[in-house]
Amino acid sequence: MPTLTLIQRDDCHLCDQAWERMAEAGVADFDPLWIDDDLGLQARYGERIPVLRREDTGAELDWPFDAAAVRAFLR
Secondary structure (H helix, E strand, C coil): CCCEEEEECCCCHHHHHHHHHHHHCCCCCCEEEECCCCHHHHHHHHHHCCEEEECCCCCEEECCCCHHHHHHHCC
């Protein structure tokens, strides 16, 4: 499985839902990236969060996504 990063904010209910969808898809290991204290990341991702990123390709999956979309993203 590729290395994954979940780009998110503190106190984000959609981010909590993303964690749940990823668990449903069988993703047990990923790196969280919190953008709250980084103005550059806030400018880049803004309202797109949560965003799931593959570190091997740089591909990003924007919210909303379900477990099937996560599985397809990992193929």
